[in-house]
Amino acid sequence: MPESNSSVAPAKPATARGQRTRNKLLDAAEQVFGIQGYDRASIVEITQLAGVAQGTFYVYFESKKSIFIELVETLGTNLRATLREAVAGIDTRLEVERVGLEAFLQFISSHEHMYKIVRQCEFVDEEVYRAYYTRMAAGYVAGLKGAMKRGEFRKLNPEAVAYALMGIFDFVGMRWILWEGKKPPKRIFDDVFALVAYGLTPDEDPRRGK
Amino acid sequence: MPESNSSVAPAKPATARGQRTRNKLLDAAEQVFGIQGYDRASIVEITQLAGVAQGTFYVYFESKKSIFIELVETLGTNLRATLREAVAGIDTRLEVERVGLEAFLQFISSHEHMYKIVRQCEFVDEEVYRAYYTRMAAGYVAGLKGAMKRGEFRKLNPEAVAYALMGIFDFVGMRWILWEGKKPPKRIFDDVFALVAYGLTPDEDPRRGK
Amino acid sequence: MPESNSSVAPAKPATARGQRTRNKLLDAAEQVFGIQGYDRASIVEITQLAGVAQGTFYVYFESKKSIFIELVETLGTNLRATLREAVAGIDTRLEVERVGLEAFLQFISSHEHMYKIVRQCEFVDEEVYRAYYTRMAAGYVAGLKGAMKRGEFRKLNPEAVAYALMGIFDFVGMRWILWEGKKPPKRIFDDVFALVAYGLTPDEDPRRGK
Amino acid sequence: MPESNSSVAPAKPATARGQRTRNKLLDAAEQVFGIQGYDRASIVEITQLAGVAQGTFYVYFESKKSIFIELVETLGTNLRATLREAVAGIDTRLEVERVGLEAFLQFISSHEHMYKIVRQCEFVDEEVYRAYYTRMAAGYVAGLKGAMKRGEFRKLNPEAVAYALMGIFDFVGMRWILWEGKKPPKRIFDDVFALVAYGLTPDEDPRRGK
């Protein structure tokens, strides 16, 4: 596996046609990485699925690794944006959590490969992998701090809570969406959320429960 | 002269010397798979670390995949046994959870590679990967059902709760043990556990909290 | 990072340069398989003789086996075509046999490796091996039937005769061309042919003998 | 494939037990070489089929090649002896041929692997391979010369005839016994023999035909 040495870093495409080709490659890569995993995925397969020649790949991407990382980062950015938009305008934090969970499950339902892609990233570039969760956690922490200060949530270490919540969402998503192939039934969703709600809101909070 | 008929499935070693060699290989494999991940790990590296010749590997294991799977299954079995022993004799379920979390974090602290190994398994053999969590979940579910029946825990779907708890433990372990390199500070541990405790125990339960 | 999904079946070369490379490989393979036999032949040796890099082989052929089979089938097709052309226009069947034997010996004289290649095929792909002789026999049978119906040849089971003739030619070719390195002297050729002629033509046939 | 260097050439077994083990290995080797061919056959497989440990092989045989050659030579010797015995006491040469063909087909019927073993030999040790046919041919030549001198057979080059006959027998054996799995039907046998008979015996010979 020669490490690129000379060769200029590919520039962004200048023409619309170039832009299109680049996107075809990204889409194909999402499929292939999602199904085969990073190491088993091959550039040939990606280019074939994209319908271009092998050499074309290196017109747009520096390496296999670089397209993978771009993919992970794009997915992360999109997921966070989706969540932000989903909860915009909601005024109780607990409701934010409910809608957030809902939106998260929805997002991974329609990006079936994202799970595997993100997880593979741990082995491809640890830094990028951590950044993915670190940024996600940062978003949570901000929201949680506010809710704790306002007394909506118990006063607990916000980072601990953030990772706990991400863990719950991740595993529930894996169990039902990845393995079952569909979003969890309402009964499961409600119970997961109840656990979260009781865990987060102070006993005396009248709004608690649903 | 390859293109063989799958040759001969390696038998268990007949002598103590053989047993020793096999173990050296397993130990080396745990290191190498843990550091490099399945695909990047190479048999050469494993045998070098084990201090045997390359061909010796195939005296004891059928393939790279087979030693990996043996490793994952052994780790799973050991972890479950450790947890079982840790909580034996404890009579309140909440305390079981606390001790269980403690033991889990302890276990992965001393098997630093287990995390990555288990996660890689998703890409190596999906069935084995699912079995790992399915069995773990089954253990939880049994305990949770009892606690719910006795009124110690809220009545929620036990499988949902099992995966939620595994998710919490997994992510907290990742964040502190994997990334930080040490067990989470008491403050974090307590807050994670508080979240779980409030989430699980009914409001009126006098034993709740710590 | 092997353990792939059979990757991509090599397409026919798109450029003249590619076609040239593919042919160089086929030529080299004929030499190497002919001298070493299938199993002892190695891809390295073939590519070295062809003057290309090892990986280039797999640009044009799926596997060692596939190039070998292509070789056998090509040889069979060429031999049959050569025989067909050699006897075209000849009107007595006995003369056809004489010219055919001549042409056969000539063909293997100038394809010194063909013998060993075809024989190895029995161990590489039995079906291809049988097809080689089955097709050859079919050609014979057609001609023999006609000659028998016209009374030129004795009425004998045509398939039996076809295999007997192929056996004679094969063994005579082996004894003189393969082992001696040159075509059998006239005296041998004539006696072999006499045996065939007397065996095939009815006693009263005035044209019999030479 | 290391070539043996030191290590003493294995002596013939001293005990009856040793003799038994050696024979078990030879029998197993006949099976394995016959089914897999020389190169694909492995010592492990032979020893497993023989029910002994891998190392035991080298107590009795110097190498893979040496057991193979012993096998070929034994088969050749046995075949020739069988033919000799079958035709002993027969006084017309044509009848000798008929009975010889019969006996040949019978022999290979009951040594199903012999065909492939002998053919593989061409690629293992050319000298042994030629000796196999050379000796067989020598037997024929002797008999043919006599028959020709006595006027029983046409005067043709005896070696040419010998190889032609061996070719016929070989190919007929291949077509019916190897491929069909049973001896050729009487009709085929008779026609093959008729071809031979008419080819060999002078026209005026009153005994000709059947």
Add this chain to the structure above:
DNA sequence: CATGAATGAGATTTCATTCAT
């Protein structure tokens, strides 16, 4: 006599990447 552990050379195959066109 017999065993089974150990070796290491060698074989096929894959694939990211480069480059001339």
Add this chain to the structure above:
DNA sequence: AATGAATGAAATCTCATTCAT
């Protein structure tokens, strides 16, 4: 911008053979 031929390093796996017990 796009192509497809070519490369060569590296990976997994096989197996004849040796050796200590």
